[in-house]
Amino acid sequence: MACVxxxxxILKGCExxxxxxxxxxxxYPPADTETAKAAILEAIQAGxxxxxxxxAYGSEKPLREAIAEALRLGLIQSRDELFITTKLWASFAxxxxxxxxxxxxxxxxxxxxVDMYLIHLPMRLTEMISxxxxxxxxxxxxxxxxxxxxxxxxxxxGLTKGIGLSNFSCKKIEEVLSIAKIPPxxxxxxxxxxxxxRQLREFCRAKGVHxxxxxxxGANNTKWGDNRIVESDVLANIAKARGKTTxxxxxxxxxxxxxxxxxxxxxxxxxxxxxxxxxxxxxSEDLEKISQLxxxxxxxxxxxxGPHQLVLELDAEV
Ligand SMILES: NC(=O)C1=CN([C@@H]2O[C@H](COP(=O)(O)OP(=O)(O)OC[C@H]3O[C@@H](n4cnc5c(N)ncnc54)[C@H](OP(=O)(O)O)[C@@H]3O)[C@@H](O)[C@H]2O)C=CC1
Ligand SMILES: O=C[C@H](O)[C@@H](O)[C@@H](O)[C@H](O)C(=O)O
Numbered sequence: 001m002a003c004v005x006x007x008x009x010i011l012k013g014c015e016x017x018x019x020x021x022x023x024x025x026x027x028y029p030p031a032d033t034e035t036a037k038a039a040i041l042e043a044i045q046a047g048x049x050x051x052x053x054x055x056a057y058g059s060e061k062p063l064r065e066a067i068a069e070a071l072r073l074g075l076i077q078s079r080d081e082l083f084i085t086t087k088l089w090a091s092f093a094x095x096x097x098x099x100x101x102x103x104x105x106x107x108x109x110x111x112x113x114v115d116m117y118l119i120h121l122p123m124r125l126t127e128m129i130s131x132x133x134x135x136x137x138x139x140x141x142x143x144x145x146x147x148x149x150x151x152x153x154x155x156x157x158g159l160t161k162g163i164g165l166s167n168f169s170c171k172k173i174e175e176v177l178s179i180a181k182i183p184p185x186x187x188x189x190x191x192x193x194x195x196x197x198r199q200l201r202e203f204c205r206a207k208g209v210h211x212x213x214x215x216x217x218g219a220n221n222t223k224w225g226d227n228r229i230v231e232s233d234v235l236a237n238i239a240k241a242r243g244k245t246t247x248x249x250x251x252x253x254x255x256x257x258x259x260x261x262x263x264x265x266x267x268x269x270x271x272x273x274x275x276x277x278x279x280x281x282x283x284s285e286d287l288e289k290i291s292q293l294x295x296x297x298x299x300x301x302x303x304x305x306g307p308h309q310l311v312l313e314l315d316a317e318v
Contacts, residue, residue: 004047004275008083009260011185011210013155014162016115018083018186020255021275022050024214024264025059028222031266033062039266040066044075044082046272052188052214052262053109054087054120055101060108068110084111085188085262087120087166088151091128093142098150102159117160118188119147121301122172122314133306141310144175152182164188166214167301169317170203177207186210188262190299192218192229193253193290199318201257211259215298217247224299234293238286245273252277253290 008017023043092101124140151163166188191213219225265271
């Protein structure tokens, strides 16, 4: 089967162009190493070159094994052909720990550098946790200045080609911009037809911060998502009219908004289907219908971390 070529975007302060569609590696229930590795290899064969991982997902090691295997098999000639994003976990989100946390991820990945390093969440945990929800005492506000200085140090040391944010609101991004020597290249947030992020996108456009959409399919079949996108009648009707699947309509919609996408499928057919969104377009009446869909946030941090005051406040920010 043919391998799709995915267009890339040049990001502020990032030395490497980022493919506009990336493969997510956060799976539920968590995939075992062999399953994740096989899926990533399959994705490379399908044409994916951007992989989104995080210290917290436990998918850095399977990704390392898949990269090594892809090189062995000659699916790629060099690691440089891949764009690897990983994330600073909240338990290490303070000035003195950022660089060592980045090195820990590099060790897990067996890479000399990643292409993008993101602050995973706009909060700090005072302990390493292996399960959620967490106790309220360990949840702290993020020291934005200290954490961002640590991220800048990672970039200056050559541990990453670019640095950015994830799950940051307009207010929190403003705080970063007010102290940044290197501005954040992007903010990775939930975005899909049912949570379109209009306000945040407008703000980021004005500030030159790129948006990456996560859970573009609403993360169906995971504990942090639901089936409201893949089972939406409005999207299904548009899909029928265009001869596409509902998932492709959701992904094409995000693509047409000028954002990049990270979406996860460990299924050979679906991961290929999700790349077939580049050579057709939604009609203006489709876009009109999608713009009228009622909005609801899918991923609330409080449902993961616990309904703690600080977490509820973060969830309320846009
Ligand atoms: N920064 C952050 O805080 C967050 C980042 N992320 C990142 O974004 C990635 C993608 O988001 P995610 O939350 O996984 O959700 P997605 O919206 O990408 O949905 C993934 C789910 O949809 C299924 N699926 C994939 N393709 C199709 C299809 N064509 N038709 C029907 N179902 C499909 C997958 O199952 P199957 O594998 O069986 O196909 C999986 O259950 C994550 O893997 C992670 O890397 C996600 C959440 C938070
Ligand atoms: O333990 C918590 C989880 O890792 C969660 O907070 C994040 O990982 C987020 O859902 C994501 O998928 O990026």
